[in-house]
Amino acid sequence: MTDEPELxxxxxxxxxxxxxxxxxxPDLVTRPTGRAVREAIEMRxxxxxxxxxxxxxxxxxxxxxxFSCADEVVAKLLVRYMRRxxxxxxxxxFRAIGDVHRxxxxxxxxxxGLAAVCDLGTGYELLGSVTGQERTAWHALERRGRxxxxxxxxxxGEHGTPVIRGLAERRLAWFERRGGAxxxxxxxxxx
Amino acid sequence: xxxxxxxxxxxxxxxxxxxxxxxxxxxxxPVLFDARRLRWIxxxxxxLLLAAGKVAARxxxxxxxxxxxxxxxxxxxxxxxxxxxxxGIFRSVTGGRRSTHSVSDVLLEITPVTTNSDVHDVVDRVQxxxxxxxxxxxxxxxxxxxxxxxxxxxxxxxxxxxxEAPGWVAAQAYNWKKRLGRQVAVxxxxxxxxxxxxxxxxxxxxxxxxxxxxxxxxxAAFLMGLTRFxxxxxxxxxxxxxxxxxxxxxxxxxxxxxxxxxxxxxxxSRPPLEEExxxxxxxxxxxxLPEHIG
Numbered sequence: 001m002t003d004e005p006e007l008x009x010x011x012x013x014x015x016x017x018x019x020x021x022x023x024x025x026p027d028l029v030t031r032p033t034g035r036a037v038r039e040a041i042e043m044r045x046x047x048x049x050x051x052x053x054x055x056x057x058x059x060x061x062x063x064x065x066x067f068s069c070a071d072e073v074v075a076k077l078l079v080r081y082m083r084r085x086x087x088x089x090x091x092x093x094f095r096a097i098g099d100v101h102r103x104x105x106x107x108x109x110x111x112x113g114l115a116a117v118c119d120l121g122t123g124y125e126l127l128g129s130v131t132g133q134e135r136t137a138w139h140a141l142e143r144r145g146r147x148x149x150x151x152x153x154x155x156x157g158e159h160g161t162p163v164i165r166g167l168a169e170r171r172l173a174w175f176e177r178r179g180g181a182x183x184x185x186x187x188x189x190x191x
Numbered sequence: 192x193x194x195x196x197x198x199x200x201x202x203x204x205x206x207x208x209x210x211x212x213x214x215x216x217x218x219x220x221p222v223l224f225d226a227r228r229l230r231w232i233x234x235x236x237x238x239l240l241l242a243a244g245k246v247a248a249r250x251x252x253x254x255x256x257x258x259x260x261x262x263x264x265x266x267x268x269x270x271x272x273x274x275x276x277x278x279g280i281f282r283s284v285t286g287g288r289r290s291t292h293s294v295s296d297v298l299l300e301i302t303p304v305t306t307n308s309d310v311h312d313v314v315d316r317v318q319x320x321x322x323x324x325x326x327x328x329x330x331x332x333x334x335x336x337x338x339x340x341x342x343x344x345x346x347x348x349x350x351x352x353x354x355e356a357p358g359w360v361a362a363q364a365y366n367w368k369k370r371l372g373r374q375v376a377v378x379x380x381x382x383x384x385x386x387x388x389x390x391x392x393x394x395x396x397x398x399x400x401x402x403x404x405x406x407x408x409x410x411a412a413f414l415m416g417l418t419r420f421x422x423x424x425x426x427x428x429x430x431x432x433x434x435x436x437x438x439x440x441x442x443x444x445x446x447x448x449x450x451x452x453x454x455x456x457x458x459x460s461r462p463p464l465e466e467e468x469x470x471x472x473x474x475x476x477x478x479x480l481p482e483h484i485g
Contacts, residue, residue, distance in 0.1 A: 027314050029344040030307040031352070064314060064337050066344040067431045071424035100337045107431060112423055 008054040008093060008188045009044070013073065014061025016040045027064040034072025041077065045090050052089030054174075054187050056119075059096045059105075070104040075112045082114075082171055091171050093184050094127075095119040102127070115172055117184045124185040126172065134172075137163045138183075141173055145186035149179030195243070197226035201236030203377070203444075203477045204461075209236075210469040213243045222247040222254040224281075229259040234361035234379035235477050237273050237301060241359060242381050244280040246472060253282035271361060272300035298324055298376060299343070299362040310347045313360060314340045324364045328374045330483040331439070338435055339376075339480075345428035346380045346476055353418070354384025354473060371458060371481060378478040386474055387412050387447040394419045405448030406466045413445060413452045432478070442479040446471075456481075 014026050017037050028034060045055055057073075059065060065073075074094065081090045096105045096118050109116055109128030118127045126138050137156055141147065141164065144155065152160050161179075168175035174182040193215065198208045224240065224247075232240075240256070247254040256277065258265050268274070299317055303309065321339050325331045331339075343360065350358035362378040384390075388408040395417055396403040411417040413433070418426040429445075433454055436443040442461070444453035451465040458481065 025311055025315065027311065027318075027340075029314050029341075030310050030348055032307050033311075063318070064340050064344070066341045066348075067427050068345065068348055068424075071427070075424055099334055100341075104341070107427065108424065111427055 008056040009048055010056045010058055011041055011044055012058050012061060013037060013041070014059065014063075016044075017062065026061060028059075028062050028069040028073065029064055029066045031068040031072055034069035037069070038072050038077050041073070042080075042087070046087065048090075052091060052174075054091045054093065054184060056093045056095060056188060059094065059101050062101065065101050065104045067104055067107060070108045071111075074105050074116065075108040075114055078109075078114050078116060078171060079112060082169070091174065091184055093117050093119065093124070093188055096127075097121040115170060117172055119185075124183075124188075130172075133159070133163055134167060134170075138167055138172060141167070141181055141183045142185060144183070146182045147180055149176075152179065152181065192221045192223055194223045194225050195247075197224055197229050197240070199228050200231045201229060201239070202231060202233035203235040203379075203442075203479065206235055206239050206475075207468060209239055209243060210471050213246060214469045214471070219250050221252040222250075224254060224256040227257050227260045229264055230261060232259075232264065232268065233365070233377050234271070234301075234363055235377065235381075235475070237268065237271060237276075238359050238361060238379045238381035238475070240273075241276055241280055241301070242383055242471075242473065242475075244277065245383055248280060253280070255283050256281045270297050270300070271363065272297075272302075276301040276303070276359065297362075298364055299360065299378075301359050301361040303357060304347045304350045304360055304380075304382075305357040307348075307351060310344055310351070313347055314344050317343055317362075324376065328364050328482065329376060329480060335439075342432050342435055342478065343378065345432055346378070346478070349428060349474075349476070350380065350382045350384070353387070353390045354382040355390075356382050356384030356473065358382030358384070358473070367481075373482040373484065375482065376480040378476075378480075380476040381473065382475075383473040386472065387445070390419050391417060394421075404450070406450035406452070406464060409445060409447055409450050409452040410464075436478055436480065439480050439483070441481060442477065444477045445474060446477075447474040 017028055094116050096102050102120055106127050113129045115126055115128035115130045117124050164181045165175055167173040195212045244254050302313055317340055322336050325335045347360055358381055360380045364376045367373055367375050388405050391408050391411055395411055399407050416426040416430045433443055440456045442459055444451055449468045449470050453463050455461050455463055
């Protein structure tokens with residue numbers, strides 16, 4: 001296992017839906033479709049050689065995303081990789097451009113008490129259920145991109161480390177073994 | 192032969208008259224649905240005719256139907272795909288004259304919903320038609336097509352996942368100038384499945400004790416988002432439909448068993464909960480979306 005995840009692997013959810021589930025149908029509707037797409041995504045993640053990994057799930061080519069599908073593809077995927085018995089160490093970014101995608105993603109995250117880092121077309125945002133403390137810490141980390149262990153307390157105060165660790169456990173940030181932290185979006189932007 | 196007279200007007204407001212006539216005492220012999228006097232019908236009325244025909248067929252005799260005498264009504268029913276949908280239910284479809292319309296102005300013809308693939312078909316079909324109707328007729332923003340499709344997807348999935356039986360969906364836009372002074376879109380969904388009470392009974396009846404019944408089951412699903420699945424992600428379909436229909440100031444009602452529950456906007460005086468209605472199998476969902484004003 002390497003310390004830092006490899007650069008994000010972009011997974012085009014629309015292409016997965018068309019290729020492996022319903023040819024020529026760019027709509028993510030119905031729960032069985034969502035389940036099949038999630039399983040296809042998990043197979044792709046399993047093939048990523050480096051662990052841990054960061055994957056960018058791109059919904060740009062998805063025309064319609066209903067709540068049942070969003071529940072399967074976004075919420076259940078996050079739940080699966082947050083559990084202690086998760087198949088592997090994996091982190092996710094979501095590209096959900098447009099009001100309709102955002103709405104579906106936000107609703108299912110809220111229902112499960114989850115949060116996710118999403119590219120909404122204007123930069124990365126934190127969607128879903130988060131505390132004020134988590135949101136503040138996440139935004140600070142997002143501004144900094146990366147932060148070393150020595151700067152963590154100075155930047156976030158005495159509760160900084162537990163909060164950042166909590167964000168990492170929720171798959172919203174990367175906490176390094178040596179004590180530093182990195183925003184998932186910074187990993188996405190890394191050359 | 193038992194003759195069930197179809198009311199002259201059969202839309203979401205007066206479907207109960209036909210429910211009562213279908214539930215007559217003699218349900219053993221052959222049945223004729225006499226729709227010759229029908230002058231007005233909406234998607235709810237058409238799906239009720241199909242469902243009532245299926246229920247009548249359970250006696251072992253395929254029912255008959257006499258189509259409306261008025262040409263404009265049969266033309267409209269043709270465009271909605273009623274003859275095709277009725278062909279497998281009624282022994283003969285008599286009366287009326289077949290329309291020669293080749294281009295349909297219908298939002299969504301009567302479409303059977305049996306599998307998830309049918310839901311994809313519904314969403315596909317609506318995408319190509321709904322844009323103009325929603326933007327020009329109902330004056331909804333461009334994003335409404337997607338939201339409308341999501342509503343259709345979720346209500347159709349409700350049939351497959353909860354009714355455990357086939358159903359139908361249909362939608363059409365109308366000019367309700369006299370009634371409301373606005374255009375509306377009407378979506379009807381109907382199935383002859385187990386209904387909400389039976390769907391939720393095993394998981395939830397105990398907690399409601401003596402109160403458990405059709406109305407309580409509808410309240411549990413509609414107001415509380417309960418489903419028979421333990422999964423946290425389930426049950427949000429109806430909740431999301433309620434939110435969206437509410438944003439568009441529409442009506443959403445669900446009839447199941449002997450009860451009907453609804454979200455009612457200011458422009459309608461219908462009650463939010465009706466009980467002790469005539470018992471009918473399955474569930475019937477009605478959505479009315481009014482033209483945006485302002």
